[in-house]
Amino acid sequence: MNSYIKPGDNPLLTEERKKCQFSTDILAAFYHENAQKIKRRHEIYQYYLENKELHDPEPTEFMDRYHRLENAERKVSLLKKHVKKAGSPLGLHYTMMIPTILNNADDEQKAEWLPKAQNLEFIGTYAQTELGHGTNLRFLETTATYDPKTQEFILNSPTTSAAKWWPGNLGKSSNRIIVVARLISNGKDYGPHSFFVPIRDPITHKSLPGVTVGDIGPKFGIPTVDNGFLLLNNVRIPRRNMFMKNAKLNPDGTYISPKHAKLAYGTMVYVRAVMIRTMSHMLGLASTISIRYSAIRKQGEIEAGKGEVKVLEYQTQQYRLLPQVARAWAFEFAGRYTRKLYAQFLGGDVDVLPALHGVSSGLKAVVTHQTAQGIEQCRMACGGHGYSEASGLPQLFATAVAGCTYEGENMVMLLQSARQLVKIASDVRKNQKPTKQNPVTDYLYKTSAATKCKIDQTTDPDPSSVIEAFEHVARRLTFAAFDKLEQLKQRGISAENAWVQCGVDLRRAATAHTRTFIARQFSNGILEMRDLPVQAVLKDLLQLYLFYEVLECDGDLLYDGYVIGQQIEYSKNNVYEALRRLRPNAVSIVDSFDFNDRELNSVLGRRDGNVYENMLEWAKSSPLNKHDVMPFHHKYLGKMMEDARQQSKL
Numbered sequence: 001m002n003s004y005i006k007p008g009d010n011p012l013l014t015e016e017r018k019k020c021q022f023s024t025d026i027l028a029a030f031y032h033e034n035a036q037k038i039k040r041r042h043e044i045y046q047y048y049l050e051n052k053e054l055h056d057p058e059p060t061e062f063m064d065r066y067h068r069l070e071n072a073e074r075k076v077s078l079l080k081k082h083v084k085k086a087g088s089p090l091g092l093h094y095t096m097m098i099p100t101i102l103n104n105a106d107d108e109q110k111a112e113w114l115p116k117a118q119n120l121e122f123i124g125t126y127a128q129t130e131l132g133h134g135t136n137l138r139f140l141e142t143t144a145t146y147d148p149k150t151q152e153f154i155l156n157s158p159t160t161s162a163a164k165w166w167p168g169n170l171g172k173s174s175n176r177i178i179v180v181a182r183l184i185s186n187g188k189d190y191g192p193h194s195f196f197v198p199i200r201d202p203i204t205h206k207s208l209p210g211v212t213v214g215d216i217g218p219k220f221g222i223p224t225v226d227n228g229f230l231l232l233n234n235v236r237i238p239r240r241n242m243f244m245k246n247a248k249l250n251p252d253g254t255y256i257s258p259k260h261a262k263l264a265y266g267t268m269v270y271v272r273a274v275m276i277r278t279m280s281h282m283l284g285l286a287s288t289i290s291i292r293y294s295a296i297r298k299q300g301e302i303e304a305g306k307g308e309v310k311v312l313e314y315q316t317q318q319y320r321l322l323p324q325v326a327r328a329w330a331f332e333f334a335g336r337y338t339r340k341l342y343a344q345f346l347g348g349d350v351d352v353l354p355a356l357h358g359v360s361s362g363l364k365a366v367v368t369h370q371t372a373q374g375i376e377q378c379r380m381a382c383g384g385h386g387y388s389e390a391s392g393l394p395q396l397f398a399t400a401v402a403g404c405t406y407e408g409e410n411m412v413m414l415l416q417s418a419r420q421l422v423k424i425a426s427d428v429r430k431n432q433k434p435t436k437q438n439p440v441t442d443y444l445y446k447t448s449a450a451t452k453c454k455i456d457q458t459t460d461p462d463p464s465s466v467i468e469a470f471e472h473v474a475r476r477l478t479f480a481a482f483d484k485l486e487q488l489k490q491r492g493i494s495a496e497n498a499w500v501q502c503g504v505d506l507r508r509a510a511t512a513h514t515r516t517f518i519a520r521q522f523s524n525g526i527l528e529m530r531d532l533p534v535q536a537v538l539k540d541l542l543q544l545y546l547f548y549e550v551l552e553c554d555g556d557l558l559y560d561g562y563v564i565g566q567q568i569e570y571s572k573n574n575v576y577e578a579l580r581r582l583r584p585n586a587v588s589i590v591d592s593f594d595f596n597d598r599e600l601n602s603v604l605g606r607r608d609g610n611v612y613e614n615m616l617e618w619a620k621s622s623p624l625n626k627h628d629v630m631p632f633h634h635k636y637l638g639k640m641m642e643d644a645r646q647q648s649k650l
């Protein structure tokens with residue numbers, strides 16, 4: 001039943017895989033949406049294994065940033081020859097440049113720019129954030145002033161704080177970029193718009209006249225991405241380099257407004273919608289690494305004399321790791337919803353944008369935060385070796401946690417989600433019915449069931465009782481925040497100040513609302529699975545997710561007596577029961593994420609489980625170990641100890 005067993009594997013991992021009670025192939029295909037995608041993943045991995053030029057010359061953990069970037073550019077240039085999608089020096093090209101062309105370019109611009117972008121005839125990024133502003137787009141300072149005489153825009157960074165700052169691949173890789181600048185025409189400031197701006201010569205790659213561009217320096221993580229800075233000084237571009245699918249500017253400088261004020265923000269909504277899957281994958285990577293390692297790591301006896309046990313036998317270890325697996329699945333199902341909604345928007349349904357913005361804002365915040373937390377939990381659960389770069393977990397955490405900031409700082413995104421909740425609460429208070437069905441928010445128009453929560457002790461708990469409990473909490477927190485806003489305003493406090501004074505309550509309501517959304521998507525998502533053994537595993541993961549989340553918000557549930565303490569006790573027991581049922585399949589469940597050793601980039605998470613010998617090999621490859629005695633030893637520590645010995649003889 002388990003295609004992951006191979007000769008030479010660590011027997012401790014093989015014995016785990018032999019316990020598998022379901023088809024890992026079916027579960028893997030369900031996670032990656034279909035068997036064809038699994039087949040393609042395996043083809044790409046096999047291709048990678050066979051093409052040594054695609055491999056790293058040494059573990060990249062031992063490289064400085066210069067050599068990491070050089071190595072990444074080398075591999076990317078090769079990938080163009082091998083496969084379409086490429087790695088970090090092109091990350092923003094694929095995740096933001098191309099989506100912006102798809103989303104904001106009119107047909108003529110699309111015809112000109114899209115084929116070149118897809119054929120990698122240039123490399124781009126999305127330069128919106130400035131040194132002085134990242135969240136508050138209304139106050140971006142970069143200007144694009146229209147010159148009707150030459151039918152050009154003149155781009156400027158009027159102050160130091162106007163410098164574009166952070167855009168990925170801006171520093172050294174990109175040569176044609178999207179610049180978000182204030183459109184100024186006929187003396188009127190129309191606010192931020194997107195422009196297609198060459199910044200480096202296509203042949204020499206030298207920065208163009210008026211362009212000052214460079215790398216912003218080392219960061220918390222993501223060392224192979226050259227996040228950059230950019231200052232523009234009277235850089236001229238043709239009028240037609242303004243993205244004109246939504247807003248337009250005529251040759252005489254007259255402005256034509258877009259159908260929806262926020263269409264220009266579409267690329268951000270796209271990335272927020274699609275990055276949910278990326279976060280699910282990152283949490284799946286961390287779970288795979290930590291659970292495989294926990295299945296070969298023996299530490300401590302449970303019963304004296306009976307020999308050391310795998311750390312995965314400890315309930316605490318299962319409690320730390322298996323909920324991360326459940327959340328990875330939950331996020332995958334939630335992300336499928338936002339991707340479908342984005343596809344609807346891209347297909348021309350502009351009306352879906354407010355709902356898409358509302359759900360993707362909250363989801364992006366909750367998922368990135370819980371993914372980062374989950375990866376850190378996986379890292380800590382691997383003990384000392386989890387702290388080694390050999391585990392792959394520190395870099396994975398540093399990459400994932402950036403998602404809490406980019407594409408909209410999480411707190412700001414939760415407050416955006418809260419805007420939608422407050423509007424609905426206002427409608428409900430005025431007895432207004434929803435203008436159109438929205439499965440994400442319709443529950444807010446309902447009142448909690450008269451009967452108390454139905455969470456009880458059973459081996460087959462009903463997900464709907466938990467989802468109703470989450471809806472109850474989200475409703476209560478939403479209306480509590482709304483009522484507080486109204487009270488503050490009735491006391492003469494401005495709406496804006498009232499909003500700021502309710503910020504924490506609004507954030508709590510948005511988080512509860514997003515939890516409800518994710519739980520509902522997970523519960524609905526597993527209904528498609530028809531294979532009974534796989535369905536049983538998914539139901540166990542759903543039970544674990546739901547009751548783990550109950551424990552995470554138990555105070556909110558107990559607050560108004562909607563549940564009683566005994567039901568929290570039931571929930572704890574349901575978590576422990578789910579852990580018990582999942583334990584025998586734990587390794588095969590993470591095998592079914594189908595991440596290969598290149599993606600895992602982890603000695604601890606290797607498919608074969610041969611950790612210790614490969615840890616030693618990894619450590620030996622450290623450049624430090626090229627020397628038995630470091631060349632500078634006698635100049636410093638050696639001389640210090642010699643002096644100390646001489647001193648002690650006096």
Ligand SMILES: CCCCCCCCCC/C=C\C/C=C/C(=O)SCCNC(=O)CCNC(=O)[C@H](O)C(C)(C)COP(=O)(O)OP(=O)(O)OC[C@H]1O[C@@H](n2cnc3c(N)ncnc32)[C@H](O)[C@@H]1OP(=O)(O)O
Pocket residue numbers: 091092094095126128129134135136137138168262265266268269271274275278353354357405406407408409412416419420
């Ligand atoms: C191919 C595989 C892809 C995998 C992806 C992998 C992961 C990605 C890897 C890439 C790595 C890094 C890339 C990072 C890129 C960036 O960080 S780009 C920069 C991101 N910056 C932001 O997100 C800025 C955040 N700030 C804002 O969005 C706005 O300033 C904010 C919304 C906070 C406020 O805007 P205002 O115009 O002031 O709006 P406001 O007054 O609050 O609301 C007015 C009104 O507009 C509605 N609204 C706001 N934004 C949107 C939107 N985007 N879409 C639709 N509607 C929007 C808002 O709800 C209000 O409506 P209401 O009816 O009045 O409530």
Ligand SMILES: Cc1cc2nc3c(=O)[nH]c(=O)nc-3n(C[C@H](O)[C@H](O)[C@H](O)COP(=O)(O)OP(=O)(O)OC[C@H]3O[C@@H](n4cnc5c(N)ncnc54)[C@H](O)[C@@H]3O)c2cc1C
Pocket residue numbers: 092125126127128129132133134135136165166167168222227402405406407408409410411412415
């Ligand atoms: C790894 C990485 C990659 C990035 N890539 C890109 C890129 O490719 N292109 C790009 O344009 N940008 C990029 N960014 C920038 C990113 O989009 C911004 O950092 C982000 O939007 C936050 O803005 P800021 O950094 O100015 O923080 P600020 O907006 O200054 O926020 C600082 C603090 O103030 C709080 N705050 C701000 N406004 C409010 C408010 N209205 N209400 C309540 N609290 C508020 C925030 O919650 C936060 O706690 C990247 C950033 C990182 C870390």
